[in-house]
Amino acid sequence: xxxxxxxxxxxxxxxxxxxxxxxxxxxxxxxxxxxxxxxxxxxxxxxxxxxxxxxxxxxxxxxxxxxxxxxxxxxxxxxxxxxxxxxxxxxxxxxxxxxxxxxxxxxxxxxxxxxxxxxxxxxxxxxxxxxxxxxxxxxxxxxxxxxxxxxxxxxxxxxxxxx
Amino acid sequence: xxxxxxxxxxxxxxxxxxxxxxxxxxxxxxxxxxxxxxxxxxxxxxxxxxxxxxxxxxxxxxxxxxxxxxxxxxxxxxxxxxxxxxxxxxxxxxxxxxxxxxxxxxxxxxxxxxxxxxxxxxxxxxxxxxxxxxxxxxxxxxxxxxxxxxxxxxxxx
Numbered sequence: 001x002x003x004x005x006x007x008x009x010x011x012x013x014x015x016x017x018x019x020x021x022x023x024x025x026x027x028x029x030x031x032x033x034x035x036x037x038x039x040x041x042x043x044x045x046x047x048x049x050x051x052x053x054x055x056x057x058x059x060x061x062x063x064x065x066x067x068x069x070x071x072x073x074x075x076x077x078x079x080x081x082x083x084x085x086x087x088x089x090x091x092x093x094x095x096x097x098x099x100x101x102x103x104x105x106x107x108x109x110x111x112x113x114x115x116x117x118x119x120x121x122x123x124x125x126x127x128x129x130x131x132x133x134x135x136x137x138x139x140x141x142x143x144x145x146x147x148x149x150x151x152x153x154x155x156x157x158x159x160x161x162x163x
Numbered sequence: 164x165x166x167x168x169x170x171x172x173x174x175x176x177x178x179x180x181x182x183x184x185x186x187x188x189x190x191x192x193x194x195x196x197x198x199x200x201x202x203x204x205x206x207x208x209x210x211x212x213x214x215x216x217x218x219x220x221x222x223x224x225x226x227x228x229x230x231x232x233x234x235x236x237x238x239x240x241x242x243x244x245x246x247x248x249x250x251x252x253x254x255x256x257x258x259x260x261x262x263x264x265x266x267x268x269x270x271x272x273x274x275x276x277x278x279x280x281x282x283x284x285x286x287x288x289x290x291x292x293x294x295x296x297x298x299x300x301x302x303x304x305x306x307x308x309x310x311x312x313x314x315x316x317x318x319x320x
Binding site for chain 2: 047051060063073074120141
């Protein structure tokens with residue numbers, strides 16, 4: 001082996017050792033990234049829940065699930081130092097729950113909008129029907145009342161009461 | 164019954180039914196606010212600690228009520244202040260955060276929770292500040308609601 005080849009070999013080995021030694025060692029500890037992802041997932045899911053409620057949806061069950069995710073995040077934050085694997089699992093579960101809540105809130109929002117429209121149409125229908133019946137009673141009430149009276153008393157015999 | 168009386172009765176009944184049908188559609192304007200309360204170790208507004216040792220755990224209870232007209236995403240921040248720490252309804256305290264409590268609270272719901280706290284530095288007239296923050300959906304961040312509370316503590320070495 002020539003001297004230059006030997007130097008090249010030493011340089012390459014040194015470079016490899018340097019690269020290995022400076023590479024970050026992947027820790028099992030839950031890092032800030034996972035916590036941020038879980039936090040953002042919950043806040044994003046909350047926004048979906050908020051809009052679902054604005055659209056008239058019943059978000060009680062969604063809020064309950066979202067609070068489960070919040071509890072998992074708080075648990076993960078507390079246990080990160082003692083049980084990092086547990087913390088990672090909790091953050092992952094919290095993110096999954098939050099994503100499920102986001103998905104379900106779309107359905108709740110749609111059903112809330114439909115229910116609200118139904119209530120609106122129901123109320124407007126009641127108003128229209130009431131006004132229509134009132135107009136009919138006002139215009140034709142007398143005639144209908146008299147016809148009904150005649151029908152009810154069609155067999156009634158008026159007798160002379162001269163005793 | 165004459166025609167005039169009948170017309171008045173008919174009009175009254177019609178108006179009543181129309182009003183009853185439309186009432187649920189009219190939005191009710193109620194004052195919107197969030198409640199914040201700090202309760203003592205037994206969950207009542209008494210028995211607050213006045214002196215604790217450094218790193219000694221003490222328990223308080225937080226109480227948050229949501230009357231904002233919609234679901235709210237609350238965070239209660241516990242901060243370590245002193246006599247000079249500025250905090251009011253418009254300005255939150257620029258002080259280190261001791262603990263954060265987080266919960267999503269439905270409309271007209273309350274949230275009562277235990278807070279196990281400890282302070283790692285001695286000092287007289289230490290002020291434990293409690294601030295209520297809520298998530299602003301359009302802005303996508305937590306904002307100070309302006310609700311705050313505090314207790315004074317002497318932290319002995």
